[in-house]
Amino acid sequence: MSTQNAYATPAADAKLAPFSIERRTPGPDDVKIDILYCGVCHSDIHQARNEWGNSVFPMVPGHEIVGRITEVGAHVTNFKVGDLAGVGCFVDSCRTCAACEAGEEQFCSTGMVGTYNGQEKDGSPTYGGYSTDIVVDQKYTLHVSEKLDIKGVAPLLCAGITTYSPLRHWKVGKGQKVAVVGLGGLGHMAVKFAVSFGAEVTVLSTSAGKEADARKLGAHQFAITKDAAQMKELQGKFDFILNTISAQHDYNEYLNLLTLNGTMVVVGVPPQPSLVAAFSLIFGRKSLAGSLIGGIRETQEMLDYCAEHNITSDVEMIDIKDINEAYERMLKNDVKYRFVIDLVSLKN
Ligand code: NAP
Ligand code: ZN
Ligand code: ZN
Numbered sequence: 001m002s003t004q005n006a007y008a009t010p011a012a013d014a015k016l017a018p019f020s021i022e023r024r025t026p027g028p029d030d031v032k033i034d035i036l037y038c039g040v041c042h043s044d045i046h047q048a049r050n051e052w053g054n055s056v057f058p059m060v061p062g063h064e065i066v067g068r069i070t071e072v073g074a075h076v077t078n079f080k081v082g083d084l085a086g087v088g089c090f091v092d093s094c095r096t097c098a099a100c101e102a103g104e105e106q107f108c109s110t111g112m113v114g115t116y117n118g119q120e121k122d123g124s125p126t127y128g129g130y131s132t133d134i135v136v137d138q139k140y141t142l143h144v145s146e147k148l149d150i151k152g153v154a155p156l157l158c159a160g161i162t163t164y165s166p167l168r169h170w171k172v173g174k175g176q177k178v179a180v181v182g183l184g185g186l187g188h189m190a191v192k193f194a195v196s197f198g199a200e201v202t203v204l205s206t207s208a209g210k211e212a213d214a215r216k217l218g219a220h221q222f223a224i225t226k227d228a229a230q231m232k233e234l235q236g237k238f239d240f241i242l243n244t245i246s247a248q249h250d251y252n253e254y255l256n257l258l259t260l261n262g263t264m265v266v267v268g269v270p271p272q273p274s275l276v277a278a279f280s281l282i283f284g285r286k287s288l289a290g291s292l293i294g295g296i297r298e299t300q301e302m303l304d305y306c307a308e309h310n311i312t313s314d315v316e317m318i319d320i321k322d323i324n325e326a327y328e329r330m331l332k333n334d335v336k337y338r339f340v341i342d343l344v345s346l347k348n
Contacts, residue, residue: 012031016061032135033070038209068083090114132347143300144303151342167190174198178241179238180203195288203221235256240265241257252276252280263288318342
């Protein structure tokens with residue numbers, strides 16, 4: 001075991017503060033990673049504040065982890081000391097169910113082991129990337145290219161794969177009109193991927209101040225969802241909508257924007273449910289679906305695609321001591337477009 005610096009929250013209504021955690025000594029299949037950067041996902045806020053009702057405290061959040069390997073176990077063949085590596089939202093799963101065998105470990109029938117707010121198979125709690133190092137089985141560790149700025153790679157481990165996976169699954173590309181709802185961490189990656197796949201992309205936002213950024217990210221159109229006239233004009237216009245909104249909202253307003261046979265995929269996870277009217281679906285034979293991160297194989301595919309196409313997240317760097325303020329800013333939709341913690345700030 002080794003003792004490490006981390007930041008944890010002791011309870012749903014408390015702030016994050018310095019905390020000590022124990023990491024296991026690497027086993028034969030494990031790698032130990034010196035964490036360099038960790039992105040701040042809105043799921044960190046939902047869970048730190050127990051908004052989904054499944055939180056275990058103390059909690060060390062963080063599942064957008066990039067760092068360098070400092071130790072490898074005797075059976076590790078895929079990685080060597082000094083390699084860049086990434087860890088996303090889960091660090092283990094049953095490995096034998098149909099989903100695991102298909103490489104979609106996020107849908108493991110016994111439940112994936114979350115990178116934090118989870119439980120290892122021996123019952124010990126998992127702690128995430130707001131810490132100096134992490135020990136992970138090589139099977140659940142990703143290769144990270146030396147070609148990209150790794151500060152902007154960290155958010156790919158959640159925001160990247162969560163948007164890449166549904167765009168691929170629903171075969172979004174050339175000739176399709178796509179709307180991305182919510183321009184935050186997930187939304188800005190969705191715009192980059194959808195544009196890269198050849199779709200015509202519209203950003204639907206509550207923040208008028210984000211229009212210029214949306215266009216810089218590659219979006220072709222921008223509309224303000226609070227403006228009833230703009231929403232009316234967009235009715236029936238989109239083949240595919242990726243909904244990344246983190247707070248309570250009305251799904252029907254967005255379903256109305258789909259064209260015949262259109263699909264809205266929900267990736268945002270507001271704590272409160274939304275009522276869906278049958279009329280929002282039956283006229284136009286519309287589909288409402290959801291998507292959860294992505295498996296290890298597809299996450300590696302996404303990282304390789306980003307290295308090839310020079311895609312990274314737009315980041316605002318913070319020290320770990322600024323994490324509570326970063327949460328408050330995210331809740332005001334004020335981040336451009338992902339906070340990333342420089343873990344040097346936890347190492348002294
Ligand atoms: P984020 O950076 O905070 O972005 C969320 C965006 O949603 C905001 O920037 C804002 O965009 C929009 N928004 C916020 N409140 C709104 C409201 N009341 N009405 C309408 N729009 C609103 O969050 P994120 O990290 O991208 O995460 C987004 C959601 O996805 C969270 O719920 C998170 O837990 C979830 N998530 C799901 C998965 C998955 O696997 N399905 C993975 C990761 C995260 P505008 O300013 O443009 O309006
Ligand atoms: Zn996340
Ligand atoms: Zn499984």
